[in-house]
Amino acid sequence: MKQNRSSSHNVNADQSGAGSPNSREAWLAELQAASLLKQKSFMEGIAARLNRPRIQSKPEQPFRGAPEFWNSFQWTTEEQLQQFTANFQAAGGQAVHLATSAEAANFIVGLAEEMKATRILMHHQPGLDRLRLAQQLQHAQVSVWNDEVDINGIEHAARAEIGVIEADHAVAYTGSLVTKSSAHQGRSVSLLPAVLIAIIPVSRLVTRLGEVLAELDSAGREKLPAGIHFISGPSRSADIENDLTIGVHGPGIVYALLVDQW
Structure with missing residues (x-):
């Protein structure tokens, strides 16, 4: 057997x-x-x-990528501001147009005082240093990513009430802001605090997402950052029954400060 x-x-x-x-x-x-x-x-x-013969060869594709009419599509700066604001707010964010960096600093200080925030975390960027938030918010702990917070400071970021970043780009057509990760621009600053404030110099506002992607592509793969994040309003999550929840996987409140003179 x-x-x-x-x-x-x-x-x-x-x-x-x-x-x-x-x-x-x-x-x-x-x-x-x-x-x-x-x-x-x-x-x-x-x-x-x-009731037709089977197609044996792939159809010809005369165009690659976006058509020319879309590549040449542009809004004026005023139109970009209007469209970004409308699209960003439609996704649940708050967009505020300010004239100077001093007005941006006053806005952040006022919001922090209204929230009685005790922990604020910022990216290490020259533009944000000029805001002098630590001098104006003496009742709060204002930290800079990877200066006062080490590379393992995720827990510190999670305890912060407000995260402050300077966006690398913003897209009017989609109402999205773009931020890159680096040693001094930790993604935790934009993902973990309850409130995110993103400063967008108006000079970095573009019409189409393809403009940002083309710039990233032209830099070459070796110069790409560890992460590129596209943020369109607060974190939004929905289950199969369409029950929407705000702030589960990121900040529940997001402000985009569009600044003319940065």
């Missing part, structure tokens, strides 16, 4: 391709041929039901 079971096992192994390399390759080739035959029969059946 044992010998019979052993013989049966060896036969099955040969049939399943587990024997010699040659028999295994032949078995895989047979499976592929059978699969292609079924695929051909399936596609021909569809063509017959449509």
Whole structure:
């Protein structure tokens, strides 16, 4: 009985391709041929039901990427401001147009005092240093990512009520701001605090997302940052029953400060 079971096992192994390399390759080739035959029969059946011959070659694609009319599409600066504001607020964010960096600083200080915020975390960027938030918010702990917070400061970021960043780009058509990760621009600053304030110099506002992607592509793969984040309003999550929840995977409140003179 044992010998019979052993013989049966060896036969099955040969049939399943587990024997010699040659028999295994032949078995895989047979499976592929059978699969292609079924695929051909399936596609021909569809063509017959449509009452037309089966297309055997791929259609020509005269255009690659976005068409020229879209690549040349541009809004004026005023239109960009209006469209970004409308689209960003439609996604649940708050957009505020300010004239100077001093007005941006006053806005952040006023919001922090209204919230009674005790922890504020910023990216380490020259523009943000000029806001002098630490001098104006002496009742709060104002930290700079990777200066006063080390690379493992995720817990510190999670305890911060407000995160402050300077966006690298903003897209009017989609109402999105773009920020890159780096050693001094940790993604935790924009993801973990309850409130995110993103400062957007108006000079960095573009019409189309493709303008940002083209710039990133032209820099080359070796110069791409560790992460590129597209933020369109507060974090929004919904389950299969469409129950929407705000702030589960990121800040529940997001301000975009569009600053003319930065």
